[in-house]
Each structure stands twice: as structure tokens, then as C-alpha cells.
Amino acid sequence: MELTESRSLPVPQQQAWEALNDATVLKACIPGCESIEADGEHAWAVALTAAVGPVKARFRGRLALTDIDAPSRYTIQFEGQGGVAGFGKGNARVRLEPALDDTTTLSYTASAQIGGKLAQIGSRLIDGAARKIAEEFFRRFNAQLGVLDSADEDAEVDANADAGTAPAQTSDVTGEDSGSDVQTRKRSWTAWISRS
Numbered sequence: 001m002e003l004t005e006s007r008s009l010p011v012p013q014q015q016a017w018e019a020l021n022d023a024t025v026l027k028a029c030i031p032g033c034e035s036i037e038a039d040g041e042h043a044w045a046v047a048l049t050a051a052v053g054p055v056k057a058r059f060r061g062r063l064a065l066t067d068i069d070a071p072s073r074y075t076i077q078f079e080g081q082g083g084v085a086g087f088g089k090g091n092a093r094v095r096l097e098p099a100l101d102d103t104t105t106l107s108y109t110a111s112a113q114i115g116g117k118l119a120q121i122g123s124r125l126i127d128g129a130a131r132k133i134a135e136e137f138f139r140r141f142n143a144q145l146g147v148l149d150s151a152d153e154d155a156e157v158d159a160n161a162d163a164g165t166a167p168a169q170t171s172d173v174t175g176e177d178s179g180s181d182v183q184t185r186k187r188s189w190t191a192w193i194s195r196s
Contacts, residue, residue: 001090001114001126006107007138011145013096016104017071019145020094029140031133034058042068046080050133053125055117057085072096078112086116 009016019025023044027036032049039045042065049058061080068074072095079089090112097105114126 001110001112001123001130003110003127003130003134004108005134006105008099009104009106009145010142011104012102013098013104014071016096016106016145019141020096021065025141025144028144029137031136031140040064042066050082050129052118052129053121055085055121057082059085059088061088067093082116082118084117086114086118088112088114088118 011019023036023038026044027033030036030046030048034047034049036044036046039062044063045060046063047058047060049056059080059082061078064077065074066077074094076092076094078091079087081087090110092108092110094106094108097107099105110130112130118126
């Protein structure tokens with residue numbers, strides 16, 4: 001099985017790299033992932049449940065990163081055993097490149113070999129399941145990037161409050177203003193003061 005895809009990520013390259021190397025983020029993004037734990041340098045032990053066609057099994061395996069060139073590329077080596085369901089092993093070459101508007105283009109090429117009952121299912125079902133898992137991973141990954149981005153913005157607002165500076169959207173009340181503008185500024189200042 002071979003799978004080649006390219007995705008746009010809504011964050012700068014360094015932030016995308018950090019998220020791809022964060023076990024907590026990966027656990028939330030990998031469909032069916034039950035656990036992901038450090039297993040040496042740049043390696044993780046993984047347990048997950050996956051269904052491919054009529055075969056559903058719990059897999060235990062290992063992911064290891066090689067050919068690391070942060071924050072641009074690495075290769076993921078993976079292998080897993082699913083008992084009577086069979087086994088899978090392979091690799092994925094992942095590349096990150098900066099794009100316009102602080103976004104990042106992620107491209108990857110994955111190849112895998114499977115055995116056991118999984119190998120009897122047929123390549124069309126296997127390819128379809130792999131694409132579905134990839135789609136779900138990136139849907140969750142983009143959602144996680146949004147959460148991390150929001151957390152960074154909240155931390156910046158908190159840092160501004162700690163430093164005694166007003167948030168950027170708050171402006172001075174000077175000159176002739178409409179009542180709604182004054183009310184908006186008053187609410188902004190009240191919120192800012194209450195955070196201090």
C-alpha cells in the first residue's frame with residue numbers, strides 16, 4: 001500500500017513541527033488511539049483499536065522517528081501486531097514547508113506491508129481505510145492546532161495584563177465618541193481590570 005498526500009496547516013512551520021512531536025496532541029488525533037508513551041529517544045509505544053473492512057482488532061506497536069531535520073522533515077518507522085488480525089509495518093516520509101500567511105504545507109508519502117487476515121481483505125479496502133484514517137487524523141489535528149493557537153493568544157493576553165498593558169483592541173477615550181463606542185471601551189477596560 002502507498003499513500004501520498006499534501007495538506008495545508010493553519011499555523012507556522014515551527015508550531016506545526018512541535019505539535020507533530022507532542023504525544024498528547026498525537027493521542028488526541030490518531031483515530032482509535034488508546035495510549036502513546038515514550039519508548040526511547042524519538043520513539044513511542046502505541047496501542048490502538050482499528051477496523052479495516054470486516055476485521056477489527058487491537059494493535060500494539062511502535063513508532064520511531066529517523067532522518068530528523070527539524071523543523072522540516074523526518075521519517076516515521078512503524079510496526080504493529082494485531083494478534084490473529086495480522087500485522088502491519090512500514091514508513092512515512094513527512095515534510096513541512098512554510099507557506100503564505102503563516103501557514104504550513106505538510107506533505108507525506110507512506111508505504112506499508114500487511115499480513116494475516118488484513119492481507120486477505122484486498123488492497124481497495126485497505127487503501128480506503130488508510131485514506132479514511134488519514135482524513136480523520138488531519139481533521140482532528142487541525143482542531144488541535146486551533147486549540148493550541150487559542151491557548152497561545154490567551155497566554156499573550158494574560159502576559160499583557162501582567163505587564164500592565166491594555167489589550168490591543170482597547171483604545172483611549174478621547175474626543176467626541178458615540179455612546180456605544182464608549183460603552184464598548186468601558187466593557188473592555190472592565191474585563192481587563194478584572195483579569196489583573
